[in-house]
Amino acid sequence: MVTQCCKCKKVRVRGAWHIPAAPLPGAVSHTYCPACFLETQVEFFSHSASRAGCAGAQRAARVLFAAYG
Numbered sequence: 001m002v003t004q005c006c007k008c009k010k011v012r013v014r015g016a017w018h019i020p021a022a023p024l025p026g027a028v029s030h031t032y033c034p035a036c037f038l039e040t041q042v043e044f045f046s047h048s049a050s051r052a053g054c055a056g057a058q059r060a061a062r063v064l065f066a067a068y069g
């Protein structure tokens, strides 16, 4: 089974993420690649912070940027 990132559509091959050269054959399982996982976490925290005016969420977003950005 092929594992594909649901956001950027890259596929995981032996632990590395690549843009597929051809349409994917057979069953496909979806997840996030590490870059899109981080991006989604940051979007989530940023969105939460702007909606609720929550200083804790803003701080968490900054920590994520610092750790992975």
Ligand SMILES: [Zn+2]
Binding pocket: 005, 006, 007, 008, 009, 010, 032, 033, 034, 035, 036, 037
């Ligand atoms: Zn991705």
